[in-house]
Amino acid sequence: MKPAISDKKESNQEMSVQDSAPEIGEIIEASSTADINANDLEMLGLLEKKVRWLSSWTIHNANHLRPKRDGIKVGGHQASCASMTTLMTALYFNVLRPQDRVAVKPHASPVFHAINYLLGRQTKEKLENFRSFGGAQSYPSRTKDGDQVDFSTGSVGLGAAVTNFAALTQDYLRYKDMLPKDETPGRMVALVGDAELDEGNIYEALLDTWKHDIRNVWWVIDYNRQSLDGMIDAHLFRIIGRFFRAVGWNVITIKYGRKLHDAFAKPGGKSLKKWLNDVPNDIYSALTFQGGAAWRKQITSDMDGDNALASLLGDYDDDQLHDLMTNLGGHCMEAVLSAFDAVPNDKPTVFIAYTVKGYGTPLQGHKDNHAGLMNVPQMDAFKLQNNVADGQEWDLAAGLDISADQMRDYIAKAPFNDDAPRNKSAKHITIPEMPYARTETSSTQEVFGKILNELAKMKRSDLSDRIVTTSPDVTVSTNLGGFVNQRGLFGREELADEFKERKVPSAQKWIRSPSGQHVELGIAENNLFLNLAALGLSHSLFGERLFPIGTLYDPFIARGLDALNYACYQDARFMVVATPSGITLAPEGGAHQSISTPMIGMGQPGLTSFEPSFGDELAAIMGWSFEHMQDPDGGSIYLRLSTKPLSQPERDLSESEKTEIISGGYWLRKPGEDCKMAIAYCGAMAPEAIAAWEKLSDDHPGLGLLAVTSTDRLYNEWQDLERARLEGKADGKMAHVENLLKPLASDARLVTVIDGHPAALAWLGGVRGHAVAPLGVNAFGQCGDSIALYDHYQIGTEAILRAAKRWD
Template sequence: MQAVLAENQTMLEDTLDGENKQILALQEIEKKIRWLASWMIHHANHLRQSRDGLKVGGHQASCASITTIMTALYMHELRTQDRVAVKPHASPVLHAIQYLLGNQTREKMENFRAFAGAQSYPSRTKDGSMIDFSTGSVGLGAAITNFAALTQDYLRYKDIIPSNEAPGRMIALVGDAELDEGNIYEALLDTWKHDIRNIWWIIDYNRQSLDGMVNEDLFRIIGRFFRAAGWNVITLKYGKLQRAAFTRPGGKALRRWINACPNDIYSALTFQGAAAWRKQIMQDLPDETDLQQLIASYPDADLERLMTNLGGHCMETLLEAFQSVPDDKPTTFVCYTVKGYGLPLQGHKDNHAGLMNLPQFAEFQKSCGVASGQEWDHFAGLSGDLEIIRQIIEDASLVSDGSRHKSARKVQLPETLPFTAAEKASTQETFGRILNDLAKAGGDLADRIVTTSPDVTVSTNLGGWVNQRGLFGRKQKNDAFRANKVPSMQKWDRHQAGQHVELGIAENNLFLNLAALGLSGSLFGERLLPIGTLYDPFISRGLDALNYACYQDARFMLVATPSGITLAPEGGAHQSISTPMIGMGQPGLTSFEPAFADEVAEIMGWSFAHMQDEANGGSVYLRLSTRQIEQPTRTLDDETRKAIVSGGYWLVPPAKGSGKALVYTGALAPEALKAFEALKTDFPEMGLLSVTSTDRLYNEWQDLERLRLKGEDEGRMAHIENLLEPLASDARLVTVIDGHPAALAWMGGVRGHAVAPLGINSFGQCGDLIDLFDHYQIDDNWISKAARRH
């Protein structure tokens, strides 16, 4: 019997043309990818030794729903310049594809979700150059493709990358439940404003989420949203088998029934199989004789194939859809699929985190034709024309050959950044003046800076930079106020040469835009140095996207200002409290809070270099203030310059064995100085320590402590240990910060000193500085009281 089937298959293939042979070959590859993804998860959960008893997981059903789509994309449609964000739960499918393409190792596949193995969700930093965008927090992976397209446009319109070459498509593979995330629609709005092109979102519309079924009318709402934002919408509901059935007698009734069937019933029938399909359809439409005859004409296996032959599982339908995109406008494909397609779990509402048990998997393995011992074999179980299959894989491997992460040259930096000295200045104002001076001077650094802000450009002191460099836009648009001779400080000219990307009030979009701009070197081979500004308290509104940007290892400078209760009249809604600890705790982000203008210049200069340090660098967060304070008259020596970027320096060094020291950060420098002057008569040996980065001080100390546990510290001392070394062992530190006191309180643990931490640990309120600083006990009087206590 098997021999007859094989002979018939050979005869069939001989009669097929090249295009149909390729479709058959792609279908075989699809089955192989589904097998490898399912096997990898099964191996991790049921066969690999478990030392802790935890379920490994892996989402077999979510993988199965998108396998056809990803096969069509990676094995046929992608070009070298395209970039893809894969939905988080499809990670095993991506690993399986890259394994076939030669970019993933068996060892990492065998260690899926284990230490140093293939990651649970696609990760640029841990999975390597096969991953274009990290995904994990749902919705963000989709939205970043919009801002990657914006970054590509920014580079092309300036001819930084060749504008005469075909642009890449920024493609997101999106789970339908991801469309519940609000950041999706924020991203649609901002990218509509910028008329972004060359974006594809391919929605795996399997109509199931973690806890239940998706409403059957959701696809209509999806379509309306995307069309309203100017997107092409292509719906792939029916596969080729279904469309053929619709042309037969009873076919129109079948189509009406499919369209009317609720998602939960359709999924339940998918799980139950052919007998359930027959019973339900005949029960719902008892008078449709042609339909009943149509259904009866299909054997059980063929009926199941027909009813699950949705657009997202039909290779021909997918390829035709990809080729039918009319233009470079953003396009979304709504691909109907079955969650768990091809698995014993298909359609069941509990299958999201479900795993095939041992008997189910044995039956699945048998259906895949993979013999025991050949589970990892690249071609085990494949039938058909192996030469065509090999050629498809070879051609696809040339597109994904490891060059997806590009290298970019470093931007040349000046020895020091220019800044205009003043008797009184705020750190925010100094930041704006430095950028304005850079814009006027020009050069490599100025040309590669790109700024962005969520509708707070002027109030975060970017106005001078924008006046010099302009707003970025696809189309020229001159400032109407200037054209009509209406006086204004701002020159809002928009053009392709502009270097500021103005966003709406959406912090998620700010961080996603910074992520995409900060990956420009890796994605497109040309480095940008992005700077994003926002009000410091609103970091929390976009914290998920900020974490996502850092997890990508995107490089940018985040300037958060104004900060703290020093923004006194604005009240608690605009006064940041916990952000210093966010800066300390966020991996991939180094935070600073300078007090004086020369410190800002040093830190920004260091930051531009740090953003370009491929091995040890990262992003930078500057917590700045609008409070103008008197500036010291000084010329920084090399030692002090180094200390500033290392996290702190003695503004007034203590005497050896001193029993007291005041420690301040940022805008509270005047209060600390005033208290110091009041105390020095009684405590002449006391020192005054300026902390410019709690983050740098704390993390260097902690990193060294970990090395000491392993005996690998080589006798080194952390910067904070050296700073505190002159103090007596029983010295008392008084720390003060316009933020949560815990950001400095840890310093007592460095050398065992007592600490009196002053700061803000409750919501702010309206008032002037005198009232608020007294109420929250951070003015010079309270600092002095804390210092005098024993």
């Protein structure tokens, strides 16, 4: 039985504080306010105070107390932390459940660490070493902070957007009956800075995931109306709300707290509310920094003659007035809890929470506070304000009116705090031999499609059933069509292929259903890599392993490179198949021809790149890749494939030959004794290199022909070993590339050729000190056929011959 999901056509519920809609105060009174008991409000208020203190002190300790060996500013974001403390305290100590997953806005990392310290998931030593080697990370990191982090953040916008794709992944698993039926789905929660909404990838993600009708997503926007360098436009909240409503989200605005709502109900209160609604963001922030007297002067000047308002202001001294005017909804625990409780259904929900940047600190409201730090006198005053004695800065209950045991008892009852590991594990999936059948000629892209098609035909196969493919609108042109025809597109509802239903001839069967295994995306490479990131974390987030395979044109990796890096930084496990590649995609011209991508494959941590020439090589690599995606020390895979048809060798690869292919290279033509020259090639350049070898071999006895299947594996293994040698830990071990080049004479020369940047192979000369003539492409491509372009960019057979004969 499929999960019961509410109808997509159900109308959105907007909860706003604008005059045209209900206010959060009215929502509080009309909803479950009675469930927020006084003890919870008191304890959460104390926890909020402690979290604000700990996050501020963690940053202060790192910048002002801990010794600086290099003199470089450590940094941190005390103001950005302070604006989030109420919201995060409410979530972690009252609202969140163990199955919920959270992406914390990057600059609130110290708040996150402080909360985990209180939960017992973070150590004092890690906090003391915040932003230091081995300490708590500047931004939450799955790989460096460990089990407590659900989603890494840092590159703004991506952490928010990935929650949408995590919700899509959860839905995918639920519809495949891979998750327990009796478990309530987790909410994928993003804590978002308002300036993050400047990032375009946010809106790409909202549009693409709207098409999939995702559920169980919350975005909590810290609407403090300040960015790094200035103020947010005063009307941005309207645009934000409209956009989210347009893509089907519930919108809940939390603008004013209980104290302000009580004031609004008094004589003069309507005028006060009107002033607050109309005051520009920069004036509000300046007054927040200046304090009570400035508030009084500005309001009475702007509302001159309003006796009721003047009388209302007279009821408050300066400190009380400042406290009132900064009582925004995002800092009122009652308003925040009521807003979270008011979510009407499982549809995506965004909370626009009005906050003060730097709330409760000496930095509050100042336009320069983003990277600002409290100086020592300011921290001394802040410490006094928090009643924290010297030497008690890290104590659990210092400055509070309760004991540490009382605090621990309350924290232990938080629904989120179940002491279970946040990272789950999944069973190992046995990988069968890849179903490769040789044909006379074939391209690596074609072989990739055929292998997937054959895997799709395997019924009741753990591997096949757990493969999920995705692409940014290039499914057919990247050879995923066969797999999709066999396994279908994923969707919540059954949707027939109208062309098939109407008996219109078509090679593709686009049948959408909950059982489908292809997630269709629009033309947005950022979304491809965010989707791969979420799918590639399914084993850790949800305890069920998937094998995500994403395809795109090779040059467009650059369009999604930030998201690819982000996915790898999280240690997500996926296979990205980039095809077609290089200037071999000749008629398409420079806009579709890739040049630098081999260097991306070599340089991207967490991603192992391959560029095979032949189908049997690709089959061996794919089999290894599915294992590597499961290895605790493994990672993701990048296959750079081509549409260029090559004559396929007639051979049965031995296990040792497969090992060499997977290790990065092998001798297609072994060098003879005292070999003075060798040609090394990669990928689509195999025919040109083979032809050159055949023309040169008579005059150069022992000429070697080296097939490089992974510049990445060859180079990085060699470099890792070089570093080990510097530390005296190599134990005489030789890298695979060193063993490959060992038969060459010390004065031998290399000609290298690749359909990409020549530096990807030029480094081979540095392994054993050989001279190198590196051929490749280091300029933008253009239209033509491959023969003309190979000649123009000097990577064809004649160019190889010229490079070799230059040394004769």
